[in-house]
Amino acid sequence: MSDPIAESSYGVTSHLLSLVWKFWRLGICKALVPLQTAWNAFSRPVPASCCELLTQLLLCVSLACVIAALAHHWLVSSQLYPQGPPALVITVCGLLVFLSLGLVPPIRCLFALSVPTLGSEQGRRLLLSYSVANLAVAVVPNIIANVGTAGRVLSCVTEGSLENLLNTTYQLRLVSQALEPVSQAGSRSLAFETQGNGSAFRLHTHRVSQQILDDFSSLELLAQAALGTQRVVTGLFMLGLLAESAWYLHRYLTDLRFDNIYATRQLVRQLAQAGATHVLASPPPWLLQAAQPKLSHEELLSCLLRLGLLALLLVATAVTVATDYGAFLLAQAAVAWARKLPTVPITLTVKYDASYTLLGFILFILNQPPVESMVASAQRSFQWELSSLPQDCHLPQAQPPRVTAALASGSLQLLAGTTLVLQTYAWRLRHAIAASFFPAQEARRVSHLQDRLQRRHDRINRLDRQACTIGTWGPKEPGQGTRAPESQGPQSLGSSLSLV
Structure with missing residues (x-):
């Protein structure tokens, strides 16, 4: 026996879910209105009312402001152009884009078609190219700058240690020069000598540190060259x-057969209206349902392979971002x-005492302590500081990671991966956009597709x-063997064709 309480709760839950789904669909429909x-206003060549004209404008x-x-951003944020000339050029270009979109409907259609075209192979190349360019312009120079900061810290510490060594040698030489009169009075000389040339050693250390910084500068120049090349490639992809x-x-x-394989609502x-719905009883395999497109197994396999390459x-992008964080932490800790x-x-x-003893061996024989006569005595103190x-x-500041650029690059790559799955739907969307304009x-x-389906039927x-x-x-002449159908085949075929 079934529990009536469970049945009633299940019924209430089903009713609530149906209500939620109904309100959800109603909200989506209201939002799509x-x-x-x-x-409709954007795709209409000539606006039918003032409201449509205002909406179109x-x-x-x-769109002109966004472009x-x-x-x-493309010209100025890359720091390749000053602020003045690009602003004037962009203003003129924006005005031309507005006039073109407002006065020429095919250009509006061309702009609308470029959006689903992003789902094609050319669009994926554009998205990936801009993603790599974004990494090259923001993340890679940041990594080089942080590594250069760590190298600068190492160079400064090395130079400071060398200066401390040379300063200590200089102070000891000053000590020996200050005690020289006293040592001469005692007929002894205090000498301090350093082996090697300290200036040459310091110059060699400076050259080594400068070479490291020059290597990082060459890497930055290489990154800038790669960025310029990437911009050119991205521009070519945009033109493509x-x-x-x-x-x-x-x-x-111009071609009625081009991309004319969709069973749209207008065709149905x-x-x-023509009473020819029987032509869709057994549709051809190339006819696609525009409202319910489905991906074949071959398309799914191709999508999975390309998604593996995008993965x-x-x-590689994740490794680059992790390197950016690692370089930032290294530079921050070093500074x-x-x-x-x-x-x-x-x-x-330094305390220096000089004394002498007369006839010290006689006092030694007599087992008497020697009597020392002081000749010179000196005590000096020297102070200095050792700075690292x-x-x-x-010391430059460590550059924080470019989180926004990394997120933008990752989002573009995910969008490129999404276009792999939505490529089939993008083709259908292009057909719908062209049909609207x-x-x-x-x-x-x-009408051409209807005639084609009718001829096929x-x-x-x-x-x-x-x-x-x-x-x-075939079975009417069994006695004639196999020759009867051959003799009557063309006649029967001709009679059937005449009947048709």
């Missing part, structure tokens, strides 16, 4: 994206350690009737 209205102004802002959109629009307007409605790029190095005060006290960092050494051309294409029926005719005529 203004978007559909804006798209606002959309064109917004101008992206181009300004626009060229592919223009090629699609040209083929759509037109077939219903390798994501791993903090160098600044905490204390200054060591040193005090050197030289006074003229400036050119309804008359879409009507001609639908008639051809299949004719072949079926021929097969039925041959099948019914």
Whole structure:
């Protein structure tokens, strides 16, 4: 026996879920209404009302501002151009883009087609190229700067230690010079001598540290050159994206068979009006349902393989970001350690006594203590400080990781991976966009597709009737062996064709 309480709770839960789903669909439909209205106004060649005209102008102004802002960021943020000339050029370009979008409907269609074209191979190349360029312009120079900061700390500490060594040698030489008169009075000389040339050693150390910094500078110049090349490649990919959109629009307007493989609602409605819905009873394999596209197993396998390659790029990006964090932590720890190095005060006290003894062996024989006569006595104190960092050494700050650039690059790579799965849907979206801008051309294409499906259906029926005719005529002459069908085959085929 079933529990009535459990059944009632299950019924209440199902009812609540159905209500939630109904309200969710209702909310989505209400949210899509203004978007559909804006798209109808944007795709209409001539606005039908003042409201549509205002909506179209606002959309064109917004798109022109976005394009101008992206181009300004492209030119100025890379620090390759000054502030003045790009601003003027971008203003003129934004005005030209606004006039083109507002006055030329095919250009609006071309711009709209470039969005789903990002889901194609050219679009993925553009996204990945911009992602790599973003890493090259933000993350890689940051890594080089932090490693250079750590190298600068090492150079400063090395120079400071060498200066301390040379300063200690100099102080000891001063001690020997200060005690020289006293030592001469005692007929003894106090000499301090250093082996080697301290200036040459210091110069050699400076040259080595400068060579390390020059190596890092050459790496930074190489990164800048790679960045410039990447910008050129990205620009070429952008032109290729626009060229592919223009090629699609040209083929759509000139070739009725191009990308005309979708069973749209307009086709179904037109077939219903003509009473020819039977042509879709057994649709051809190339006919795709525009409302419910499905990916084949081959397309899924290709997507998985390409996603594996994108995963390798994501791993390389993660390694680059981890290197950025590691270089920042290394530079930060090195700068903090160098600044905490204390200054060591040193005090050197030298006491010098000179005395002599007369007839010391006689007193030694008599077992008497020797009598010493003081000739000279001196006591000097010398003070100096040992500093680990030289006074003229400036320690740069560690550059924090570029989190925004890393997130932007990762997002672009994830978007490129998403376009692999949505590539089939992007093709269908391009067809829908072109159909929205050119309804008359879409009507001609639908009529052509209807005629094509009708011819296919008639051809299949004719072949079926021929097969039925041959099948019914074949057993009538069993005594003629195998020659009867051969003699009557062409006649039966001709009669069947005449009937058709």
